[in-house]
Every structure is written in structure tokens, then in C-alpha cells.
Amino acid sequence: MVNSKNENNSKNGEKKGYSFFFDRWWLLLFGVLAIIVLLVIFKPDPFRRIIIFVYDGIWVTIFTTVVSFVLVLIFGLAAGLGRISKNIILNGMATIYVELVRGIPLLVQLMFWYFAFPSVIQEVGNAFAISSFATYRANPFLMAILGLTFCYSAYMSEVYRAGIQSISKGQMEAARSLGMNYFQSMRFIILPQAIRVILPPVGNEFITLLKDSSLVSVVAVADITRRGREFMAANFIPIQTWVMVALLYLVLTLFSARIVTWIERKTKLER
Amino acid sequence: MEPIIHINQIHKYFGHVHALRGVSLDIYKGEVVVVIGPSGSGKSTLLRCINRLEEFDQGQIVVDGITLDSAENINAVRTEVGMVFQQFNLFPHLSVLENVTLAQTVVRKRNPAEAKIIGMQLLEKVGIPEKAQVYPLQLSGGQQQRVAIARALAMNPKIMLFDEPTSALDPEMIQEVLDVMLALAREGMTMVVVSHEMGFARAAANRAILMDEGQIIEEAPPNVLFTNPTNERTKLFLSKVLL
Ligand SMILES: Nc1ncnc2c1ncn2[C@@H]1O[C@H](COP(=O)(O)OP(=O)(O)OP(=O)(O)O)[C@@H](O)[C@H]1O
Ligand SMILES: [Mg+2]
Numbered sequence: 001m002v003n004s005k006n007e008n009n010s011k012n013g014e015k016k017g018y019s020f021f022f023d024r025w026w027l028l029l030f031g032v033l034a035i036i037v038l039l040v041i042f043k044p045d046p047f048r049r050i051i052i053f054v055y056d057g058i059w060v061t062i063f064t065t066v067v068s069f070v071l072v073l074i075f076g077l078a079a080g081l082g083r084i085s086k087n088i089i090l091n092g093m094a095t096i097y098v099e100l101v102r103g104i105p106l107l108v109q110l111m112f113w114y115f116a117f118p119s120v121i122q123e124v125g126n127a128f129a130i131s132s133f134a135t136y137r138a139n140p141f142l143m144a145i146l147g148l149t150f151c152y153s154a155y156m157s158e159v160y161r162a163g164i165q166s167i168s169k170g171q172m173e174a175a176r177s178l179g180m181n182y183f184q185s186m187r188f189i190i191l192p193q194a195i196r197v198i199l200p201p202v203g204n205e206f207i208t209l210l211k212d213s214s215l216v217s218v219v220a221v222a223d224i225t226r227r228g229r230e231f232m233a234a235n236f237i238p239i240q241t242w243v244m245v246a247l248l249y250l251v252l253t254l255f256s257a258r259i260v261t262w263i264e265r266k267t268k269l270e271r
Numbered sequence: 272m273e274p275i276i277h278i279n280q281i282h283k284y285f286g287h288v289h290a291l292r293g294v295s296l297d298i299y300k301g302e303v304v305v306v307i308g309p310s311g312s313g314k315s316t317l318l319r320c321i322n323r324l325e326e327f328d329q330g331q332i333v334v335d336g337i338t339l340d341s342a343e344n345i346n347a348v349r350t351e352v353g354m355v356f357q358q359f360n361l362f363p364h365l366s367v368l369e370n371v372t373l374a375q376t377v378v379r380k381r382n383p384a385e386a387k388i389i390g391m392q393l394l395e396k397v398g399i400p401e402k403a404q405v406y407p408l409q410l411s412g413g414q415q416q417r418v419a420i421a422r423a424l425a426m427n428p429k430i431m432l433f434d435e436p437t438s439a440l441d442p443e444m445i446q447e448v449l450d451v452m453l454a455l456a457r458e459g460m461t462m463v464v465v466s467h468e469m470g471f472a473r474a475a476a477n478r479a480i481l482m483d484e485g486q487i488i489e490e491a492p493p494n495v496l497f498t499n500p501t502n503e504r505t506k507l508f509l510s511k512v513l514l
């Protein structure tokens with residue numbers, strides 16, 4: 001829905017200035033921000049206290065999401081290229097990876113990386129007398145980012161695959177017939193065109209990842225959600241706590257959606 | 272004299288479709304060969320085998336002394352062989368000039384300034400230097416096809432392959448593309464052209480070849496093939512095309 005609205009706007013020929021950057025969706029974002037500000041000013045107890053308490057969690061959420069997403073962009077491309085590869089081994093590995101990961105809930109995957117994976121390493125350490133393995137302890141951040149990256153790279157590979165396959169076969173043939181090798185053709189011809197196609201779904205993935213990052217709260221990462229739970233446990237005011245947590249997520253997702261749209265329009269206007 | 276393209280008994284299958292059934296053909300430097308034949312007869316497949324866009328199942332192709340077997344050889348051959356497609360296949364995200372310079376810098380490792388000079392010369396040669404900064408989709412079909420020819424020429428190929436270069440064009444744009452091809456033929460370029468443009472064939476081609484059902488049925492100078500075909504299938508095909 002967000003996208004179709006923006007398409008209309010750009011078709012109307014709004015090219016520069018405020019109307020280009022600030023459409024009505026910004027109003028929604030500012031509305032949410034205004035509610036937060038009003039709550040903090042007129043009801044500092046508990047809302048100001050909640051914000052102060054979860055503040056560091058906001059940065060944890062942003063950091064976890066952004067780092068994971070950068071990795072997802074890289075590994076997702078690798079997996080996506082594997083999926084369209086004619087090499088049976090590469091293709092098979094990528095396909096198995098994607099199908100397995102997509103069939104397991106993210107929460108279960110995170111549990112595995114945080115609780116089970118370190119135990120596996122410890123067992124291996126014990127079995128082969130590798131002391132650094134035997135005493136291995138999971139770093140929550142690392143495991144959270146690993147878990148999110150592993151899962152979302154599989155989703156992202158499908159986005160890349162669809163984007164690349166949407167470019168006509170003739171483009172690759174023209175590039176190859178000029179003597180470019182596979183990677184040169186991908187880099188200079190196919191990917192630059194595919195990126196324009198996949199920007200909306202990639203933006204979607206980012207926003208979904210941002211929301212799903214709340215699951216890392218169960219593996220000891222002190223993100224917004226976990227800080228909210230801690231606050232609630234100490235103060236017993238669930239309504240106010242979760243309203244504020246929800247508002248904070250809304251600000252992040254609505255803002256991300258604006259940035260995605262902005263990038264989309266910028267790349268469209270380039271030519 | 273060694274042929275510049277030597278095709279020996281090649282077979283190509285698409286699943287159960289036997290698209291090429293033992294095609295042999297020698298083409299010499301500077302020759303212009305026009306290939307005609309009904310739809311599905313394997314003309315495109317033959318052309319695409321020459322620069323290995325299509326792999327063949329049996330037989331041998333040698334281009335300018337290079338046998339098409341290893342991946343290295345394929346890229347070597349592809350820099351020697353330019354190809355022009357029915358659907359132009361220009362790169363829509365690059366300007367006309369960038370279309371013509373990209374492979375020069377990436378494959379031929381020319382520096383950008385040199386590539387640009389060569390690119391502009393070629394755009395002048397095909398008659399649209401003023402469109403250098405425009406994007407392909409803003410051009411007419413005929414202009415796009417001329418850019419596609421310039422793009423292929425920028426690699427200094429020894430051979431040019433054309434797969435129905437004018438059949439996606441509006442009638443009034445066909446001649447401007449044929450003129451460019453004719454000029455190229457007069458300069459001595461070795462060309463293999465799949466096209467039913469009889470006028471071009473008569474004016475430019477040394478040989479015309481009729482393909483049917485994956486085989487070469489008849490081969491003669493264009494005037495002879497078009498006016499005095501010996502083979503029944505050639506006669507049948509020409510009677511349909513020349514209506
Ligand atoms: N990629 C492919 N997959 C399966 N079959 C194919 C493929 N390409 C071509 N064929 C088949 O091979 C045969 C030869 O096709 P080809 O495209 O070479 O014919 P053509 O002479 O170029 O025809 P046209 O005049 O329609 O372009 C046809 O039967 C066609 O259906
Ligand atoms: Mg064809």
C-alpha cells in the first residue's frame with residue numbers, strides 16, 4: 001500500500017523540494033513522534049522513566065538490525081547466485097540451505113544458535129581436547145547477529161533471485177557476447193538493473209528484520225523489547241510499558257519506510 | 272586458404288528437439304553469408320553456436336584458429352565475434368555512449384578516454400553521434416539497432432553475426448540499419464546474417480544458404496538461389512516468402 005501511493009506521487013511529476021521528500025506518510029511518523037513527546041511532557045511518570053530505562057535498548061535494536069542487514073545483503077546475494085547457478089553442487093547447497101532455513105521459525109533458530117550451538121562446540125572441544133572450544137561461551141550479541149543473518153540471508157536470496165530473473169535473458173547474452181565473463185556481466189549489467197527492481201522488497205526485508213529483531217530479547221540481548229520486559233517486571237505497569245515500546249518501534253519502522261521510499265525515488269530519477 | 276569459421280558436422284538437441292542435424296559450413300575471411308529458412312529451422316541456433324551462446328552436442332567449430340572447447344577459448348572467441356540481436360538488447364541503464372564503451376574498458380582494458388574516442392567514432396559511423404548521452408529506451412528501434420551494431424564493432428571483431436537484425440523494426444526504419452550493414456560488408460567485414468531481406472542479400476552477400484529442419488538444404492550465390500533454386504523445399508519456401 002505504501003508503495004502504490006508513492007508511485008502515484010512520482011508519476012505526478014513531483015521532482016524536487018519539500019513535496020518530494022515530505023509526503024503525507026511523514027505526517028504519520030511525526031504524529032507518532034508527537035504522541036511520544038506529549039506523553040513524556042505531560043505524563044513524565046511513568047513515560048519519561050520508561051524512555052530513560054529502555055533508551056540504550058533502542059541503540060541495541062538499531063545496531064543489531066543494521067549490522068545483521070549489511071551481512072544479509074552480502075550473504076543473501078551469494079545464496080541467490082547459488083540458487084540460479086547451473087553448477088549442480090552450488091545450486092544444491094543453496095537450495096537446501098534456503099528450504100531448510102525457511103521451514104524453521106526464527107525464534108527456534110535463535111534458540112539453537114544461543115543455547116545449542118555453544119554446547120556443540122564445547123562437546124567437540126571435550127572430545128578432541130581443544131581447550132578453547134571446551135570452555136567456549138556464547139556471546140549473546142554475536143549469536144543474535146549470526147542467527148538473524150543466517151535466517152534472513154535465506155529470505156533475501158529469494159529476493160535477489162527474483163530480481164535477477166526479472167531481467168531479460170538477452171541482457172546476459174549481449175554482455176557475454178561482448179566477451180564479458182559471468183561476474184563482469186553480473187556486476188555491470190544484471191545487478192545494476194536488478195537493484196532497481198528489488199529495492200522495494202529489500203526495504204521490506206529491512207523493516208521486517210527490524211521488527212523480528214525483537215526476538216533476540218530471548219537470547220539475552222538487551223534490546224528495546226527486553227528492556228521493556230525488565231521495566232515491567234520491576235514496576236508492574238504493563239499497559240504504559242508496552243504502549244511506549246510499541247510507539248518506539250513504530251517510529252523506527254515508519255522512519256525506515258520513508259528512507260526506503262526516498263532511495264527508491266532517487267534511483268528512479270537518475271535517468 | 273583456411274576458413275575463418277569452420278563448422279564441422281554439428282548436432283544440437285534441446286531435450287527431444289533435434290535442432291541442428293549435422294551442419295557443416297566453411298566461411299572465409301571477408302565473406303558475407305546470408306542464412307534464410309522457415310521458422311524453427313535452426314538459423315538462430317546455428318548462429319548462437321558460433322559464439323557459444325548455445326552449447327552443441329556433437330561436432331566441431333573453429334573460429335579464427337581457435338577451437339571452441341574450454342571456457343578460456345570461449346571468451347577469446349567472443350571478443351573476436353560481434354553479435355547483433357533481433358531485440359537489440361541494449362543496456363537500458365547505461366547511456367548510448369556507455370553502451371559502446373563499457374566492454375572496451377572492462378574486456379579490452381582500454382582507458383576510458385580512448386574508449387570514448389573510439390565510441391564516438393563508431394556512433395558517427397552508424398549515424399547517431401548526437402544521441403551519445405541519451406538512454407537507449409528514448410531511441411527509435413532503428414536507432415537502437417544501429418547503436419547495437421556500434422557496440423559490437425567497438426570490440427574490433429573480425430566476424431559479425433546478425434540474427435534477424437531488422438525483423439523487430441517498423442518498415443520505415445529497416446533501410447537505415449541495412450545501409451549500415453551494407454557499408455560494413457563493403458569494408459570487408461566477415462558477416463553471417465540471418466535475414467529475409469532479399470535486397471540486402473543480393474547487394475551484399477557472396478552466398479545465401481537455405482536451412483530447413485536443422486540442415487543446410489541449399490547453398491548458392493543469392494541471385495542463383497533466389498531465382499533458380501534446384502531444391503524443392505527451397506522453391507516452396509521462396510514461393511511463400513516472395514509472395
Ligand atoms: N532454448 C530453447 N529451448 C528449447 N528449444 C529450443 C530453444 N531454442 C530453440 N529451440 C528449438 O530449436 C529449433 C530451432 O530453433 P531456432 O530458434 O534456431 O530457429 P530459427 O530458424 O531461428 O527460427 P525463427 O525464424 O523463428 O527465429 C526450434 O524447434 C525451436 O523450438
Ligand atoms: Mg531465430
